[in-house]
Amino acid sequence: MSASPAPQSVPASAAAPGPAAGRREVAAHREAVEDLLRTWFLAHPPAHESIALGEAAGRLLAADVRAPGNLPPFTNSQMDGYAVRTADLAAGSRPDGIPGSVRLAAAAPIPAGSAPPPLLPGTAAPVMTGAMLPEGADAVVPIEACTPDYFVPAGFLPADGTGSTVEVPAETPSGQFVRRAGSDISAGAPALPAGSVLGPLQLGLLAALGLDRVTVRARPRVLLLTTGDEVVEPGRPLGPGQIHDANTTLLRSSLEEAGAQVLRSRILADSPQEFTARLRADIAADAPDLVLSSGGISKGAYEVVRQGLAAADVAFLSVAMQPGGPQGIGTVEGVPFLGFPGNPVSSLVSFEMFLRPALTAVTGAPRPRTEVQARLTAPLGSPAGKHQVRRGRYTAGTVEPVGGPGSHLLHALAASNALIPVPVGTERLEAGAEVTVLLLE
Amino acid sequence: MSASPAPQSVPASAAAPGPAAGRREVAAHREAVEDLLRTWFLAHPPAHESIALGEAAGRLLAADVRAPGNLPPFTNSQMDGYAVRTADLAAGSRPDGIPGSVRLAAAAPIPAGSAPPPLLPGTAAPVMTGAMLPEGADAVVPIEACTPDYFVPAGFLPADGTGSTVEVPAETPSGQFVRRAGSDISAGAPALPAGSVLGPLQLGLLAALGLDRVTVRARPRVLLLTTGDEVVEPGRPLGPGQIHDANTTLLRSSLEEAGAQVLRSRILADSPQEFTARLRADIAADAPDLVLSSGGISKGAYEVVRQGLAAADVAFLSVAMQPGGPQGIGTVEGVPFLGFPGNPVSSLVSFEMFLRPALTAVTGAPRPRTEVQARLTAPLGSPAGKHQVRRGRYTAGTVEPVGGPGSHLLHALAASNALIPVPVGTERLEAGAEVTVLLLE
Incomplete structure (x- = not known):
């Protein structure tokens, strides 16, 4: 000392x-x-700091991020179903307006994570959600709308998955259940602006764009x-x-x-x-x-x-x-x-x-406090010339003053989740009065 | 693969x-x-883990914490002023109701962080906010209410600070501007319940109680x-x-x-x-x-x-x-x-x-989401049999749908700060409709 x-x-x-x-x-x-x-x-x-995505929660983006590539990166299916060429389906349309259908030869299934061969005219390829659409295909018919309405187990087919047929509705519009490459965000487009607070949603987008590091503000x-x-x-x-x-x-x-x-x-x-x-x-x-x-x-x-x-x-x-x-x-x-x-x-x-x-x-610090309107559960006095800031417990539209005005009352502070400002000129607030409180959490 | x-x-x-x-x-x-x-x-x-206070933000208290000692630990002054014995002041009261005063000999000043000697009858000791009240003193007169209304500089006094006098109001109630030992929380009393989320306010209380470690739930x-x-x-x-x-x-x-x-x-x-x-x-x-x-x-x-x-x-x-x-x-x-x-x-x-x-x-995880009422800025359609959850941007009582229903739309998700549930049975909501949104931040 x-x-x-x-x-x-x-x-x-x-x-x-x-x-x-x-x-x-x-x-x-x-x-x-x-x-x-x-x-x-x-x-x-x-300063700008480059850090791993896993360390970046709550940090602020240093500069605009543009998409380095398309998202999705390739055109893919939105459903589990059959990829088709809609030009093949016109033959099934009926002049009387009754829904028609067309029977197509089943091509080899397209699993996710692989590049399929082009879809031959007159065929339909089993395709799973997110899997790449084959060249030539321009629509997906969901499995529920096909006959049969399930994928034929492999054991009942030749090893290449071909040899059976599938019946699909003739009235399938081009583009149905197709997610175009770049339809979420296209290569070069602005993805996140400088100053964005990086929460789970923003970090998820950066990961989807293939980025494992991000440049944040010190x-x-x-x-x-x-x-x-x-x-x-x-x-x-x-x-x-x-x-x-x-x-x-x-x-x-x-x-x-x-x-x-x-x-x-x-x-x-x-x-x-x-x-x-x-x-x-x-x-x-x-x-x-x-x-x-x-x-x-x-x-x-x-x-x-x-x-x-x-x-x-x-x-x-x-x-x-x-x-x-x-x-x-x-x-x-x-x-x-x-x-x-x-x-x-x-x-x-x-x-x-x-x-x-x-x-x-x-x-642009994260976690700014929010103000909400609340009704006092008890009266409050305040010196006329002071902006008094009392502590309170906010619950569902009401706020209960906790502890007195003393600035040494830490126990009451720790039981609070809101500040109750009583502006200059207000000497007393009655129970039931509406106040604007600052939420501390 | x-x-x-x-x-x-x-x-x-x-x-x-x-x-x-x-x-x-x-x-x-x-x-x-x-x-x-x-x-x-x-x-x-x-499991229970004992960790340093500085590492405990956002963690959950494992067990009830009781105060290991009084807070404040000793009776102290709430103001900068003079510690007095109110029994000395009765002599200054006037029967005509005009505010009286009493002149007391100034004792040595009491700095914070020291144990002062007992206050002798007929004396007043300069005391700073938070400093220990001397034995015998039972009130504090704020410096503004004294004559002179400032602390006499040391150079004008003998080295022990005595030798001058101070005039204080006679009508000073016992206990005025005194913070009693244990008045915030007394030794052994419940300080925080098990399960409390440890934010700055709770950690501040634990520090004030002298604890540098805390037992939290794994x-x-x-x-x-x-x-x-x-x-x-x-x-x-x-x-x-x-x-x-x-x-x-x-x-x-x-x-x-x-x-x-x-x-x-x-x-x-x-x-x-x-x-x-x-x-x-x-x-x-x-x-x-x-x-x-x-x-x-x-x-x-x-x-x-x-x-x-x-x-x-x-x-x-x-x-x-x-x-x-x-x-x-x-x-x-x-x-x-x-x-x-x-x-x-x-x-x-x-x-x-x-x-x-x-x-x-x-x-009892921290940061539960909050629901707020908001008005849609644009209409929304939804399948009749589904509880559809759309993404949106909430601002001051309104919510703007962001992106379509597609579950691959990460860019729109990253621009959102709210989920907009459209319950089963609702097929369309018009612009201006009131919805309950879940805030994502």
């Missing part, structure tokens, strides 16, 4: 650039965070710092006045869920000099896209981040939000910096209200 | 156990899949097989009549997203003998909880799964769904077996309609 630094006076009025009231609105701060990241990534676009690189002399890593014993670090786990897993790569996560003790020196060294070593700290930014006497970055291009301000009011934003060594408050609930709410939406907007 | 096996006759009527019409309803098959897995996991509950172990002489791994060149394997990628990434572990994924050629021999060997080697195959189960002449498992306890039947009608279900060597059809769209729809809901219901 470092020696305690000198307490520092921070008069309230000097701390808050922004609107006259000294507090920045939630929407304005969200926009500022988005601008900060947008400016950075415009100048420092993510994940945003985040240097994550937790501060505080009182903070101890989970798994280690606590001394007097100490607490275990929840922020590193909360923010690391949230960042990873939103597609970021956490390069380093550290607990830094409360010495501004040490904080600044290590931060500079880590930035030089890791080349992060974002430095995110928690703790040490409000108006107490020991605010290591605020004191350590006093000379940096970072504003420490107050956002009209509760929890999560104190916020730091700016750049350190030219790299985007965000300082979240140290209470775990405050840091998580800051992530969901500011950083996740910015990552989604700027980098 | 194996030698082509003999075509086998499979008269349509013999293939479909179940209702009189020969087709099983979608809901009945979903229930059968759930029953199959439930029976297995009741007899073979998942993931369901799935042996994944793709069949077909015509199927080639992505990255390898195609011969005539061959296609690249999309099913392994589609199903593997879907299974992993739903919390399963894919032990082995293999493309097996079209020899029933080889299929059965390798399946038995893999089951013995891998001890899977589920065998999932795609392809080889319908009524063609070359149906390797159906032929290979003819002697096993597996039913091959027809579900009134399109795509995904042919389905295999049963056990092989006592292990649950599901056979999906070979067309990629059919296999994905089978996963979403049958296997994902069963995994959610039986194992």
Whole structure:
């Protein structure tokens, strides 16, 4: 533990650039965070990485992908049945309108995965779903529409499968149950646009196109710092006045869920000099896209981040939000910096209200949160001048507040699956009131 | 490639156990899949694994977790301010109702992460958010309510921080801005129930409780097989009549997203003998909880799964769904077996309609799909007797059908984010009709 630094006076009025009231609105701060990241990534676009398809779930496609070949690669049958030449069937049409049929000689069966010989006039070839249509064939008659309506077992035929006949309907349109080569996507056509989130469906298409690797955008690189002399890593014993670090786990897993790569996560003790020196060294070593700290930014006497970055291009301000009011934003060594408050609930709410939406907007991060309308099951009070963010449990159109407003209530947070914002100006919401909640899962 | 096996006759009527019409309803098959897995996991509950917190995102808690200690671990301040003994303040109360105040001697500041000495009567100690309250103190007066309303810089005071005074409001209730030890959760109380999905919020609570490892349920172990002489791994060149394997990628990434572990994924050629021999060997080697195959189960002449498992306890039947009608279900060597059809769209729809809901219901798998109401932007036709499942793009209350009904249309599937079920009996839905769609993300 470092020696305690000198307490520092921070008069309230000097701390808050922004609107006259000294507090920045939630929407304005969200926009500022988005601008900060947008400016950075415009100048420092993510690198491209070629990775195996099996490793690419949740990643973002780096560039447009065009189909390297036709899909399907060859014209094939959509049904189990007989491939026919429809020109052969005209003879079976009856002028009286009664459905006619034609008897054709059965050719050798076409299994999937083989190239069949051309279909001779007057013959029909057994063909299975997905198998290549022989040259000359232009339609498939499903086995159920043929007589006999099953494939004759091999034991009853000569070894080449020929020698029997099959009766098929005369009114079989050309093209019936035929999947043309390239009918799903043709060679050279756009398959997936740059920025696509690669889920099972997109990965399935790339596999079908024969690709076993894919070029994705490098994940945003985040240097994550937790501060505080009182903070101890989970798994280690606590001394007097100490607490275990929840922020590193909360923010690391949230960042990873939103597609970021956490390069380093550290607990830094409360010495501004040490904080600044290590931060500079880590930035030089890791080349992060974002430095995110928690703790040490409000108006107490020991605010290591605020004191350590006093000379940096970072504003420490107050956002009209509760929890999560104190916020730091700016750049350190030219790299985007965000300082979240140290209470775990405050840091998580800051992530969901500011950083996740910015990552989604700027980098196309996967898993954006969704907002839904819900009815409160219990009344909620809120300070008039604050955008209060309460935690709750959403179930089928209703939301039940969980725990109080306290920013240390991690147990209640862990039982929640939604944030309930109560905007500035609303001091009370009754049970049954309709609110817009942010789903956390 | 194996030698082509003999075509086998499979008269349509013999293939479909179940209702009189020969087709099983979608809901009945979903229930059968759930029953199959439930029976297995009741007899073979998942093993417990102790893993690091950083590896546990998305995993399921194996057993109830109780708090090993109080949270917060000690009584601390909710604000930056002065810790006071409210008994000292009574002297400042005024009988005329005008707010009174009391001047107290300033004690040494209490930084976070240290154990302060007891608070002497008549004194007030500067205390920062989260710092331990000294013995004797029973309330915190926020710095903004004090005179002076900032912490006096150390340079202006003796080294021990004493010697100045602070004026605090007399009407300060006992307990104000005090977070009691155990007020979030008390030692021994239930913190998280068995089966909880471990997201950032739950992991944050475990970290705050000092835990760096967590005991989770082993993931369901799935042996994944793709069949077909015509199927080639992505990255390898195609011969005539061959296609690249999309099913392994589609199903593997879907299974992993739903919390399963894919032990082995293999493309097996079209020899029933080889299929059965390798399946038995893999089951013995891998001890899977589920065998999932795609392809080889319908009524063609070359149906390797159906032929290979003819002697096993597996039913091959027809579900009134399109795509995904042919389905295999049963056990092989006592292990649950599901056979999906070979067309990629059919296999994905089978996963979403049958296997994902069963995994959610039986194992508590993360990321269940959600259903939402949406208005169709274009009309849809559907066969009367089938539960047709079309693909579409959901945006803000509307859903646009993407691609036709064809089960080979992977490009359209990859542009979709929703399934649009059109139930049995509905032959046409007009533009503007309200449908219940299954969101795929």
